[in-house]
Amino acid sequence: MQRIMAEKAKELLQNGTVNRVLGWKKGEFVYDITPAVFNNTEEIDAEFVYDDFCANNLSKYLIKESRKEGKVLVFLKPCDTYSFNQLLKEHRIWRDHVYAVGIPCDGKIDLDCLKKQDIQGIVGIETQNDNFIIHTLYGDHTIAKEDALAERCLNCKSKKHVIYDELIGRDGEVLDSHRFDMVEKIEAMTPDERFAFWRGEFSRCIRCNACRNVCPACSCENCVFDNPKSGIANKAAADSFEENMFHIIRAFHVAGRCTDCGECSRVCPQNIPLHLLNRKFIKDINEFYGTYQAGEDTESRAPLNIYNTEDVEPSIVYKKGGNH
Amino acid sequence: MQKIGVFVCWCGSNIAATVDVSAVSEALSHEPGVVYATNYQYMCSEAGQNTIKDAIKKYGLTGIVICSCSPRMHEATFRKTAAAAGLNPYMVEIANIREQCSWIHKDMATATEKAIILGKAAIAKVHLNAPLTASQSPVVKRALVIGGGIAGIQTALDIADAGFEVDIVEKSPTIGGKMSQLDKTFPTLDCAACILTPKMVDVAQHEKIKIYSYSEVEAVKGFVGNFEVTIRKKARYVNENVCTGCGLCTEKCPQKNVPNEFNLGMDKRRAIYIPFAQAVPKVATIDANYCMKLKTGKCGLCEKICTAGAIDYSQKDQLIEQKYGAIVVATGFNPIKLDNFEEYSYSQSPDVVTSLEFERITNAAGPTSGQLLRPSDGKHPHTIVFVQCVGSRDTSGCGKPYCSKICCMYTAKHAMLTREKYPDTDVYVFYIDVRTPGKNFDEFYRRAAEEYGVHYIKGMVGKVAPKADGKLMVQASDLISNEQLHIDADMVVLATAIEPDKSARPLATMLTASMDTNDFFTEAHPKLRPVESPTAGIFLSGTCQGPKDIPETVSQAGAAAAKVIGLLAKDTLTANPCVAHSDEMMCNGCSSCEKVCPYGAITYVDKEFRMPDRTVAIRRVAVVNEAVCQGCGACTVACPSGAMDLKGFSNSQIMAEVDAICK
């Protein structure tokens, strides 16, 4: 796949369709991939990579890249196309400056899955059928691919590319995903358990803002948490309240806009399952106002920007669940 | 730092009996920024107001807090007081210590404590108040009425009579609308033409009214007081100013086979035509779809015979730009298409007609010259079945969920007139409910049943089938006698549901006026502002807002005119200064705010900015039209970046109040 993509990129560079390519660049180790812009075929030959570690969603970079001269080629995995579409809908990307190439994705590896299995000192990884052979300083390990996949990939919502100029490989389908299972599990807890669960998670937050800065929906020119005039700006949570507030407000601001790309949870250095907040909103929206997938199209009104006179009342929250 | 004055009102004993007013003014005098605090028996009295004015001048106050009755009562009073003393009226905040404190609490300590907190909240807010100036925008003293039916005619006449210029845009060649097609009107049975045509003439002759017939609205820009409208005047290939309306061409035109829409296709007209004798303007129009000259270049007969020389085959559509202060929508209705109701055999038998077609059949100027004759064979029908609620009150998806409101009455009219003119005719009316709320309406319906012997049957027609002998088999239920009826009818008349004209939806988009799911225009308030659209400067007249009969339409038309006159009488519009505004440097251009704005007050522009990193960038940013914004604040919450804020109720002001209350 990497070879086909590199060829495609070079072809489009050479025939002048695009003048830059947004893709992934090799790192020091096997897994430390960095998003990068390639300006010529030499750079692509030298450093372009696409493999099981190319997890970054490149669509957010297009806010910046599409405003530059010329056209940029971007490689988009199925889930990235949703983010791309959503950004288009919000007029954040200049569409005619982008050449979007859809690429297939079999799920990406979450390094923490390996670390959790006490695999450390990784110096090389090989793929063998459905397994990975991991070479470490302290010996080799074989691990099933499935056990190394990121949560968001195990619960992949769609293999379909909702937008592209060109597609490499065949398009997939929207999947019947189990992504709300964990949300349901939390909903089934008692309020005390839920509170303890989220306190346990949020208390680890170091407010590094990685979740916010990587999020394609969090593309504000100036975030309310950075804006002293907003009244809620803060740099670090000085009290547990501020930990809660940051995550509640952030989730609320992306509600109805979050495509559930899962980047927030991927980048969290403290492994806080932030996607469970976004998925809660998605699940509620689906239940209260009808199924809605952000990024699926560019026309429909976001659920919070529309209403129905027959909408449920907020009191439904008291009736639901019944856990006291 | 503001210099704040606090004025605590006793309201006689209304406040002072439960709230220790001097304790309140004493406590508030220690708040940061407060330089003066006092209390007085009646702050709203002249003496009280003078106290305020004097203090503003003496202490150089930059903001004042009045602890008194509800702001809904005296906010305007105290703002005027402040303005009179040279303080911006929006630097006034009211702490409601009467309705929301002294009147609901009995214990003095509790009430005083709460009054102090409410006062502190008001002080905290006024600290963040900024002087606001209401924006002024000039009003173009001209109104546009879209639609030339009875609603549009009445609105235009009323506005014009008040001395303002009015333009009517009518898409067909003549004004008059549906009412011109009607025969008699319920419940008085006066002839529609007799009461309508004089009004049409009035319109034509009114010096303040200009009719753009055969024209449509192409584009609308601007806002209340200052709309810029593009009107497309369609080519009619006849010079309006020259045509005398003699009608000679309409008799000589060789193309005789054009369905006559005025008679709903029941007879034919020529390719050049005047819709009906009393048309206004009474000028001919060439139907380009049928004219041989325009289609093939051959013929040209009308040009030859026209003594006035009015024919102009080279005419093109004309675009007219005009400015208006107000726009009235009067786009009216149409009966629905009956494609979904095969059971009535409308498309199979010419003897199954809609009520509007029946109007034409009974109209003296109609295809049968007023003779009640069957369309199929021209014979006099002896049994007529009227079916009510055809497509109305239908939630199955085939028709319309609403009641079309006028059908019960016009059906009673049709039944009554038929029986009156042709007593040998059996008339059946199948109904679900007969709805007759209106002056003399029920009496009218009962007269049809009691005096004219119309058979009213509670039940619905399930099937109409043409029979070989030319009759129509009507199968229906009679719910009262619990039997199924089979009637051999000569004619079936369907009381077809009405729906808004198809042009309404694109027009609503142009006007940013909201519509309901049935494409009726929504009112600004269903009870209190029934003739205004939520979009400022757009008014509603007639059935574009919902089904109505003629008297209701006319009264709504008058009401809309009154609203327009009220608007146009002003030289400038003073907007509420508590409007949304967007911090352009923070705006993402995402359109969330635009989507939730009920007034269409937000638009987007691409603008060049010097960014903090010293680069220059073109960014899409929201712009609020202050003349249109009503200050609800929906956009401020929809905006994720917090770029959108509301003057007078800003995020920081409300949070300051929250802080003060929770201290």
Place this chain on the structure above:
Amino acid sequence: MQVNEIKEFRPKIVAFCCNWCSYAGADLAGTNRLNYPSDVKIIRVPCSCRVNPMFILRAFQRGADGVIICGCHPGDCHYTSGNYYARRRMTLLFSMLDYLGIEKERTRVEWVSAAEGAKFAATMNDFVETITKLGENKRLEDLRCKE
């Protein structure tokens, strides 16, 4: 000794009322001398759709024990649609707070018209009672503001 020092718990309640219906309803409650606890303090907003989730969290941070939002009945909004948006926003926000284990009873939305002074008073009485039973807001408090 100690027992005497424990003060009776008085909740702090913030009520956001829309200018056109609920604030007028509150005024009517006053005009009719309908009693409700002084723990309720009203903040006037133009419309229920002006209420930002930020305000609600802010109130809890600063020591509020309950927050109630009152607006025109659905369909009666002065601005035609504001309360519909508020309804969606608050439904989702409340559901999220519940999801985080924060007592859902602490937040409420009520539709009170300008004619419903009695309903306003009854609603506030009921809300204060609910919050009093729940006790102090512990889960969404900011300890710095409680010292």
Place this chain on the structure above:
Amino acid sequence: MKKLSLANLDAFFAKIADKQALYMPIENKAGQLQFQRWTEGAKLSVGCNTVRSAKDFFFPQTENLVDFKVKGKEIEIIDSRTEKEDFVIFGVRACDVRSFAILDKVFLSNPVDTYYKSRREHGTIISLACTHPEETCFCRTFGIDATQPEGDVASWITEDAVYFQPQSDKGQKLLEKCGALLEEADESPVLRQKQQTKTYLDKLPLATLSTKHFENKDQLEVFNSEKWAELSEACLGCGTCTFVCPTCQCYDIRDFDTGKGIKRFRCWDSCMYSDFTKMAGGQPRLTQLERFRQRFMHKLVYFPINNDGEFGCVGCGRCLKKCPISMNIVKVMKTLEGEEK
């Protein structure tokens, strides 16, 4: 050298925790290591390094400096510092221990940061030698020996015992208190372990990384390198690298109005943030390139120039693991050196 049988480890911890707080790496809910307070039953984790560094103990993320109370026109100033108790940190790795020396240079030089100083005085560090370095480790680049960590007490955990080596008076005193559990021991197991660890260290992918390129370097030459644009291109501007870094020491001071008074507190700040050192006139570094460059210039150039050649990095590898886009100091060093693979 003292020896403690592994069987007695909990008793040893209990003994220390009896008088003061004891912190050590313990696995948290998310399956990662975190310095947590030891309580009966807690299990020390020796797997790899903690996500957050040990600097938190001396330089916490947020810290109240002072309170103000305003009454009328009077302002009362209240010292709100809380760091009054002794504490012990066990299991600090060689890299993190070295980071304290770097922080000391910043906070203990004039003017002395008394908040930091007081925490340093109250804290006793028991360092722990590494046995299984990770691929991201490169402490050797900065002259750190992972097998012989600094600290008040150095320790080694072998299969059956823990070996302690006091390295300061504080350390000596601490060990004396636990004397009953400890016995004198021979160094040879420790030497054997060191030997073994060294073989791993030699094999690390970053074993040959060198700071030579940056020694006695002309500031402007590095500053003006064209490579910064490409390096910073994908940077999200988040603060992950900064906040997991044991040597980053920038902070912001802010006031919080509680409604009853003002709390002045300081909190970590990151030079990667767009509002870092933002002033009335704006930010001094306008683009992410400049902000990105600042962070690495500081660690690799400015800090050594001002501190006798000592670099502002200890090679712990946390930023390598946690950067959302996998851009880090190693890539920066290699790129600037022109050593691209």
Place this chain on the structure above:
Amino acid sequence: MDNKEKQKERILRVSGVNVLKCMKCGKCSGTCPSYDEMDYHPHQFVYMVEKGEIEPLLKSKSIYKCLSCFACVERCPRGVEPAKIVEAIRLEVIRKQGENHLKPNQIPQLLDEDLPQQAIVSAFRKYSK
């Protein structure tokens, strides 16, 4: 809940019809081709179920006279679906009897070539529960 109520509940559940949607226009009966064969007519089914008067319907011959042509379902302006009520009543009877009104194997003898497909399907629907 008394027996009558339970029976009504069951009919509503089995049929899936919301009888409250009926506005009593009678179009179902107006459209019914078997009207004259019936003792209770389609609109009465809806109304009587609403009132909970199921017993007379169970004894009614109408339930076997209904052709299941679904004309009433098709033409009802409110989407009430009277034929589904009739069918539910039929089911109630059949289940009570514990035996089929007709055996499936008897049906082919009753068919002729001109019978429309819909009628055959309806026949199975009606008689072979």
